[in-house]
Amino acid sequence: MKRKIELFSNSHRVMFWALLLAGQVQAENLESWEALAPLTVARHDLQLVAHEGMLYAISGAHDLTVTDVDAYDPAENLWTARAPIPGKRGWFGAAGIGGHIFCAGGKFVRTESERQHGGDARPYHYLDSLNVYDPVADRWRVGPPMRAARAGCHAAALNRELYMIGGSLPGAGFLDRVEIYSPEQDAWRDAPPLPDKREDMGVVSIEDKLYVIGGVRHALRADVFIFDRREQLWTHGAPMPAPRRSFAVAAEGARVWCIGGVGQQGYLDSVEVYDTRTDRWTTGPRLPHAGAWMGAAVLDGRLYVAGGADYDDEKKRYNWRGNVYALTLPST
Numbered sequence: 001m002k003r004k005i006e007l008f009s010n011s012h013r014v015m016f017w018a019l020l021l022a023g024q025v026q027a028e029n030l031e032s033w034e035a036l037a038p039l040t041v042a043r044h045d046l047q048l049v050a051h052e053g054m055l056y057a058i059s060g061a062h063d064l065t066v067t068d069v070d071a072y073d074p075a076e077n078l079w080t081a082r083a084p085i086p087g088k089r090g091w092f093g094a095a096g097i098g099g100h101i102f103c104a105g106g107k108f109v110r111t112e113s114e115r116q117h118g119g120d121a122r123p124y125h126y127l128d129s130l131n132v133y134d135p136v137a138d139r140w141r142v143g144p145p146m147r148a149a150r151a152g153c154h155a156a157a158l159n160r161e162l163y164m165i166g167g168s169l170p171g172a173g174f175l176d177r178v179e180i181y182s183p184e185q186d187a188w189r190d191a192p193p194l195p196d197k198r199e200d201m202g203v204v205s206i207e208d209k210l211y212v213i214g215g216v217r218h219a220l221r222a223d224v225f226i227f228d229r230r231e232q233l234w235t236h237g238a239p240m241p242a243p244r245r246s247f248a249v250a251a252e253g254a255r256v257w258c259i260g261g262v263g264q265q266g267y268l269d270s271v272e273v274y275d276t277r278t279d280r281w282t283t284g285p286r287l288p289h290a291g292a293w294m295g296a297a298v299l300d301g302r303l304y305v306a307g308g309a310d311y312d313d314e315k316k317r318y319n320w321r322g323n324v325y326a327l328t329l330p331s332t
Helices: 010-021 112-117
Strands: 003-005 033-035 047-051 054-058 069-073 078-081 093-097 100-104 107-109 124-126 130-134 139-143 154-158 161-165 178-182 187-190 202-206 209-213 224-228 233-237 248-252 255-259 271-275 280-284 295-299 302-306 309-312 317-320 324-328
Touching (some): 047 093, 047 302, 054 100, 054 295, 093 161, 100 154, 100 161, 154 202, 154 209, 202 248, 202 255, 248 302, 255 295
Parallel strands (some): 047 295, 248 295
Antiparallel strands (some): 003 033, 033 324, 047 054, 069 078, 130 139, 154 161, 161 178, 202 209, 224 233, 255 271, 271 280, 295 302, 302 324, 309 317
16 A cells, blocks of 8 residues: 655665755755555545544545544554544644644535525535544544634644634635634633734644744735744744645644645645744655645654645546655654
C-alpha cells in the first residue's frame, strides 16, 4: 500500500535539511512525500486530527456531506472505521484538547429530499453545533452550540480551550468573530475579533499564540495575524509569499506548514513554511498533485495530508480525492 516518491538521494537529504533549518535553502522539489493507504471514503473539507499516536479523519464531503470517521494507525498503514459523527459537516473547525476531539461549525450539503421537504431550498445548511469525540470510548456527545452559525471557520486549541475563528454566514457575509469554548466550564465566550474579516484561512497555535494565515475576503489574502493570549492583542506577521485559500495547515515545532489550496492561478501543489521565530517564509516540497480542502496533521515527526479536491475543466466536475501522503520532517 506504500509508495515512496523519491526526489533526491539520502546523501543529499541530510545536507538539505540542515540548510533548510538554517534558512539558507528553498525546499521545493527536494524531499519526498510517501503515498500511504488511502481514505476509505474519498472526500474534501474534512478535518485530520492527531491524537495518542493515531490520526482521525472526520466528516467532510464528496457530492454529499458524510458522517464517516476513520482512524489511521501509522504502524500498520491501516484505516479503520470509527463511530460516525452525529452532526455531518464540512468546512468546519476541529482540534484535540486533553482526551477529546472537538468539532464545531461548518455546513452540510442538503440532499434533494431535504431541499424538497425541509422547507428550505438552499443548497447548504450552516451549523452552530459542537460535537465532542472520545477516541478511547469511540463515542460522540453533543456540546453547547456556538453563539452563531458559520462555515469556512477554523479552529485551534490554546491553553486547553477551543478557539473558533472567522468564517462566513449567508446574510452576514465574511466574519471577524472569534469564540472560545472552555471544556471545563462547558460554555462559549467571545474573544477579541480578527483584525479583518476572513474565511477559509489556516489557523494553528504555537506556544501561547494563534496564527491565522491567508484565506479570502472578496479576494485572496496573504496576511498573517498573530494573537497573543496573554496580551489579548492581535499583531501582524510577514505575509505569505503569495495569497491562497482552502489550503491544509499544520504546526510542527516553531514552524507552520501551508499545503496546497487555491491561488491566483488555480489549484496549488506548492508548500510554504512559516518560521514563527524568524518571521520568515521558505518553500517546502511540492505535493505529488495540486489540490485544495485537504486535512493536515503532524504526528511523531511526520506531516500527513489527506483527502481534498480539484476541478476537472474538461469533465466539468470535481475530483474528490482519497489520497494520503506523509513527509518526514527535520528535527528541531
